[in-house]
Amino acid sequence: MAFADNLKQLPSIDHISELQLIDPDGNLSATVPNAPGKAGSVKVYHALFAKYGSINVAAAEEGLQLFAEHTEDAKARPGAHPNIDRLLEVIASGKGYDVTVIEA
Numbered sequence: 001m002a003f004a005d006n007l008k009q010l011p012s013i014d015h016i017s018e019l020q021l022i023d024p025d026g027n028l029s030a031t032v033p034n035a036p037g038k039a040g041s042v043k044v045y046h047a048l049f050a051k052y053g054s055i056n057v058a059a060a061e062e063g064l065q066l067f068a069e070h071t072e073d074a075k076a077r078p079g080a081h082p083n084i085d086r087l088l089e090v091i092a093s094g095k096g097y098d099v100t101v102i103e104a
Contacts, residue, residue, distance in 0.1 A: 041083035
């Protein structure tokens with residue numbers, strides 16, 4: 001299924017301003033704003049967090065499926081899709097992220 005179709009099946013993120021990703025050492029590793037060009041990533045990451053309680057290896061594997069055609073592009077062009085690159089890193093390292101949801 002295409003990324004756009006996958007997004008339609010995920011819960012609304014209208015109440016979210018941004019997601020903060022916290023590394024295993026408790027440091028803020030990344031902020032993903034609910035903004036044009038990033039909202040799809042927020043929707044995927046939020047759904048994964050709701051299901052798994054963090055962005056762990058299982059969540060990352062599902063996330064790559066949800067990102068669909070963008071996952072192959074990210075593998076072919078490292079750096080072009082940082083939020084997918086981050087999921088690939090979680091799978092490779094086994095180290096995930098806690099998520100803090102910042103309400104709108």
